[in-house]
Amino acid sequence: MEDFTFDFPSYTIGKDAYKKVDEICSLYGKKAIVIGGKRAISKAKPYLERDLKKISIIKYHVFQGEASFEACDEILGLKELSEADMIFGLGGGKAIDTAKEVQIKTGKPLFTFPTIAATCAASTKIAITYYKTGESRTTLKMTRPPIHVFINTEIITNAPSVYFYAGIGDTLGKHYEVSFSCRGRELDYLNSLALQLAPMSAEPLIKYGFKAYNDLKNKNNTYEVSQIILDIIISTGYVSILIDHKYNTALAHAIYYGLTLQDVIKEKHLHGEVVSYGVLVQLVLDHKYSGEISEEEIKKVFDFNKSIKLPTCLKDLDLEGCDLKASITKAKNNSGLEVVPYKISEEMIEDAINILEKYNKEGCL
Ligand SMILES: [Zn+2]
Known part of the structure; x- marks a missing residue:
């Protein structure tokens, strides 16, 4: 049998789940870029600002529209992305899938922060991509799933x-x-x-x-x-x-x-x-x-x-x-x-x- 490695994402769940971010993510560096939906960022930012002491978020990139190649390219051009040690994918499936596309292109560690519970996108290693028009395009695969999923139950409970x-x-x-x-x-x-x-x-x-x-x-x-x-x-x-x-x-x-x-x-x-x-x-x-x-x-x-x-x-x-x-x-x-x-x-x-x-x-x- 050939050598084989299998990775599961670990997770933290609770109203204070983001308090674990420092401990878990600081193994991978100090600076993070957030890729998230507008509503998701507005809901999660106060918690991140309250709870993160060791990790600094150097940019909140507001993702809009579809998880498209174009949305990914726009992020790949950001100077903050090259400075970041890790990527935080925040929001629903589309924002998280866009963060996964960026992970695939850059190889940087990805952590996810689901703000709704509608799909399992936050823990899987596939990114479903779309054309800008909304038509489905292709499914991309990461070599490993996100490292850790931070599930803030207070944010999810207050979502529609x-x-x-x-x-x-x-x-x-x-x-x-x-x-x-x-x-x-x-x-x-x-x-x-x-x-x-x-x-x-x-x-x-x-x-x-x-x-x-x-x-x-x-x-x-x-x-x-x-x-x-x-x-x-x-x-x-x-x-x-x-x-x-x-x-x-x-x-x-x-x-x-x-x-x-x-x-x-x-x-x-x-x-x-x-x-x-x-x-x-x-x-x-x-x-x-x-x-x-x-x-x-x-x-x-x-x-x-x-x-x-x-x-x-x-x-x-x-x-x-x-x-x-x-x-x-x-x-x-x-x-x-x-x-x-x-x-x-x-x-x-x-x-x-x-x-x-x-x-x-x-x-x-
Ligand atoms: Zn389904």
Whole structure:
């Protein structure tokens, strides 16, 4: 076996998480450049100014727009970047992904400071890039993930709850999609580890998600909110780092990509929201065609979605009566369905959608 190194990001979570920055980052130097969204910087700056004594932030670069090559080039031209010992990526996925692009180009150590809990971008080593127009471009890979993730729960609790809502929906997919894709396969060490960890992204959601979402809406920084933040940013990120790309998504995300053909989805619905509906379609399909998923499991996820108003039927996505043929074809051809336990046809997807509609009305499969 060839020599192999694997890196996980470590993390600090809490209302005073930034108090750990000095201790952890001073091993890498004294000067940092922040790359962050405007709102994120305005929220985080008072904490950074209060808590950092050994590390000086020599520039707050306000990132706007898309995580594009152009946004990265603009930062590469900054003299403060060449002076900085390290990069702090601050904000949501796009700002952090831009900081990752800069890390890839410069090799400087990257630390992340998520200010919303909507995705696992803060802990993974991939940067999803876009054209300036918003169209997706390519996915870049860092040689190692960010060194440490600083999660300030006070900032995240005070962010708009819609990010948290979408984060919960997207995270729900991780366990169900990974375990579906991996079923019956001979897995190597890292993929086996990912599979063991995957339930950690669904179980806390079902257990704490309802209370956490309501606490966050009321700006209460509670234990349950922290558990869900960890779930969205850390558990899901760790599974993503460990898992082979081909096992990372399955039907839930394929349904999402298929439904993006519908204007109403692009205009009115969030990625994570649609993925959580896709999870239900996947479970219903798997229940019918393999028997591996029990009706109780479907009910558990269905009730959870209902409890926080995540979609469970086409009406919830404003798709009742819409022609879904093209969407189903696109879903069927999605790369997430290349590695699944059995061949999935368009008829099977349509069937699962219809069974789920019936389940919504009658409460039985
Ligand atoms: Zn997703």
